Amino acid sequence: MSAAAEAAVKKNYLTGLKEAMYEEMERNPDLICLGEDIGLLGGAFGVTDGLMDKYGKERVIDMPIAEAAIIGAGVGMALNGKTVMCEMQFIDFISCGFDQIVNMAATFHYRSAGEVSIPMVIRGPAGGYGGGALYHSQMNEAWFCNSPGLKVVCPSNPIDAKGLLTAALRDPNPVVFYEIKELYRNRKMEQELETGDDCIIPLGVARIAEVGSDITIVTYGNPVHFSLKAAEKLKAQGYSAEVIDLRSLVPLDEDTILESLSKTNRLLVVNEAPMTCGFAGEVMARMGRKGFELLDAPPARVTRTDTPVPWAKPLESTVLPSVDDIVNSALELIRY
């Protein structure tokens, strides 16, 4: 296949992640990967497929089922000059390594007065809608947004998956990286991917996923796609919604949101995580302050209910945000 023909091939979200990892392993000989079943098996979802064969078991480590050791050992490697990628088999299990993230990795640069930085990505499959039930459906990003020293990232498509992961693997700070597992192999969303420096999506820069003028819908991850569907439905009713895909929560691209609000004067924030202390609330709080003069209606949010994510389909659908939830909230705001 010629280079041009190869570039034209469209690839899925998981391939975007995989390419980022392979390219960074090649570029950065100090990059070490740690995780459960990531070597011999190639990862529970196959994100690290073939990586150990190519780069050896010293750099791609099949770890014991011990999230605190995975993250803690990663911090130690970073302290001693390495770049580290830790895979959580499901992002739900990140709680077992919580202390090592929020008290060890996140604070290292601060408490060492800048002597040490921890270039480290902690990534894993996240999100609901797949019947994963309580412990295979979570979006727990708010925990880490509330822990100074961590960057928090969540791509919604293959280009961003590759570009953000590449940026994260080159960032000198610990980054918690939320992969939407329901999108891993989604064929409808396949995209052409760039290589190396050209693919990089800088952390902290949001993307306008849909241009509109009546309302701004701010979101990230899987709800980006629900919001785009909602925008279509709103269009059918004669309303034009702008959809902003944040891509990074920390750092947050406030300017892009404010610019959009200056046009639409209405803010709806959608996140898949539960409501109380969720990231949507943070966006509302900041815009309620900095964008107060721009707003014609009180900001609103669509989130998961403040419950765990149950298993059976009707139960799961009850708690997670839907396209209709977004349409209804948007209409309420537009008609305010």
Next chain:
Amino acid sequence: MAKTADPDKAAQKTAPSQTSTGLPREALSPEDYHELLMQLYLARYFDVRLIKEKKRGRLRGTLYSSHNQEAILVGALYALKSTDWISPIHRDMPAFFLKDIKAGWDNPDRLGMSIEEVCSQVWGRVDSPGRARDNWSHIGSRANKIIHSTSMLAGTIPVAAGVVYADRLDGGDAVVVTFNGEGSTSQGVFHEAVNFAAVHKLPVITIVENNHWAFGTPVELECPTPDVADRAKGYGIPGFIADGQDVLDVYDKVSMAIDHARSGKGPSIVECKTFRAYGHGDHDDDRAAKYRPDDEVAKGRSRDPIGVMKNQMIESGMLAKKDAMAHPAEGKGAGEVTDHDFPEKVVKYLSAGVDFALKSPVPDAEEALKWVFAEDED
């Protein structure tokens, strides 16, 4: 090399064969013995001096005394090479300046913190290695190969494992010695980290300072086996037991653990039996006097590591009795001891650190907002 409850047996089994008794201490010269004794004095004086400074009102904050446990720090650190790593905890404050001090107390190139840096940390001044961002023992130095601790007990053991994993990958031969209380060995992360280190035969030496108490909880309620070193069995690694009052025994056992680690055989646990002389911290002295029986405390404090070392040196003819009596710090509490009980070298050395710290400024308020994130260098 198997764990054995008898320290002497462990020593004989594992010692290098070229020496007559087989103990690593055979390689030490009389100068080394005198240096070890001097370091014991220094660690002790650091402790009592801080207590006195606090009583004088010149120092704020909680103090976690290493009184009666100094032989563990001194003996273990003496067994290390400059380029090895350490990870101390709250009770190990002297470890920060004792690391690599054998390369010369005033040697600016040694890989350990200076007494000025450590005192600045104690006083919360800007010349602390962490610029007074966290308190007490929560400092570190990548340059000096000292892992920055947090409050979270056992939390640095996986970090230590990662440090030496990276070192080995780069072709290094560094070992890491982590210091822990016996209470900390019940943490889940202790198991995760030692298990990982054992699987990969990483050169991680886990020292357990078994002082019989974790704050207000006795060891019987922390650990189900008579020896904490028994935990090693589950990882298939050696569990050495040392007399924590005897700097030479600690030196021997840690040296064996280091040989084991450096030759690629992997991690080990070294339990050092000792006793916490005072309360958990100085805020706890009054209550500790109530929750710990008097006879237990008296027995626990009966073998002062300074006195134990002096006796060994007298027996082997390295120290005259008269000289041993010149500085009788052993067996005395912080309230009883005076500067005359310590060699002048020790008092001068530490006083310079204290004077420096008292002159070091507090950090500018704006520094509170710095270094949350590292700047991109790419």
